Amino acid sequence: MTRPLRPLRHFLSLMDLSTDELRRLIARAVEIKSAPGAGPADTGDLLRNQTAALVFEKSSTRTRVSFETGVAQLGGHAIFIAPADSHLARGEAIEDTARVLSRMARLIIMRTGPHERVERMAESASVPVINALSDFNHPCQQLADIQTYFEHRGDLSGRRVAWVGDGNNVCHSWMNAARQLDFHLAIATPAGYAPNRGLARQCAAHIVLGNDPAAAVAGADLVVTDSWISMGQEREKAARGVAFKGFCVDREMMSRAAADALFMHCLPAYRGHEVSAEVIDGGQSVVWDQAENRLHAQKALMEFLLR
Secondary structure, three states: OOOOOOOOOOEOOHHHOOHHHHHHHHHHHHHHHHOOOOHHHOOOOOOOOOEEEEEEOOOOOHHHHHHHHHHHHOOOEEEEEOHHHOHHHHOOOHHHHHHHHHHHOOEEEEEOOOHHHHHHHHHHOOOOEEEEEOOOOOHHHHHHHHHHHHHHHOOOOOOEEEEEOOOOHHHHHHHHHHHHHOOEEEEEOOOOOOOOHHHHHHOOOOEEEEOOHHHHHOOOOEEEEOOOOOOOOHHHHHHHHHHOOOOOEOHHHHOOOOOOOEEEEOOOOOEOOOEOHHHHOOOOEOHHHHHHHHHHHHHHHHHHHHO
16 A cells, blocks of 8 residues: 655754744653653654664764664664765765665665755655754754753743854754744854854844853853864864863853853863863753753654654
């Protein structure tokens, strides 16, 4: 019997969801977390006897483990494809890989560098494609971050969030979240490390750009940072260490935020660089909840795309 055709949905950016869909997905992630494998949160047979192809052109800990675990908990099997394991590394067209994987897998989960690579995968795939990270954004991480804030403090709407550090892919996802959920995002980066200008124009009503971390953090309900050196930027380590001097989120900086402010970091973290040990290991830190919520948010996402 032929299955009825459903509209094909991909998840390459937070903007691929409507605001209502995003809120419902986060609520579903919380529900799945609260009652794994039982009752209304049961998702056990969603991927029964099916596979998900994890095309990872960049290394990972949390993303790989959370997706492989999530696929298994949905009843399926994850096939991990590292760069040396596929013909993409030998120059096979992404479009050809997408067409072949679509014949064998129910989902394609891609972690890559240039964002156009995951866009090309989605354009030629006939199954949902999930962006598990690109150089431009990291929407799966953002789902977990939003879920974490909702669990601890409620809705982000109307809140003040401070980003301190590099205007990187995670920062870009926070910018999209600000316009999706209607909160104020103050971004402090060193000169020359600001986020994408085009995206900044699109998000202008919800963000403020600057170079003073103390000003950005003042009165914030949430303070967020990330490593100063993303994958592929290792040669810039010395230069970035100089440029980011004064951007470490330490106790003094957190004291400028609201008294009940939370701290987030998507990990991996380098204590003494972008964050002090006393902050990331302290009572305001929710980074371990963030890490766990990658599993629950991504299960809710896979369910959304497949159902």
